[in-house]
Amino acid sequence: MSxxxxxxxxxxxxxxxxxxxxxxxxxxxxxxGYRRLKIHNKIYPGLVNGNGEVDGYIRxxxxx
Numbered sequence: 001m002s003x004x005x006x007x008x009x010x011x012x013x014x015x016x017x018x019x020x021x022x023x024x025x026x027x028x029x030x031x032x033g034y035r036r037l038k039i040h041n042k043i044y045p046g047l048v049n050g051n052g053e054v055d056g057y058i059r060x061x062x063x064x
Contacts, residue, residue, distance in 0.1 A: 035051070
């Protein structure tokens with residue numbers, strides 16, 4: 001089991017349920033030292049090193 005920081009589409013419960021089996025707790029979190037950027041020709045964002053913080057959730061005890 002691992003703890004996992006998620007952002008973007010994985011913050012939404014309906015999408016999370018399609019990716020990961022089981023119910024795990026989530027807590028609001030921030031990832032410091034990164035920023036979100038649009039990826040060319042994609043609809044989802046990516047993370048790059050930089051000055052900033054990215055809002056997301058910490059998912060607790062995610063199965064491997």
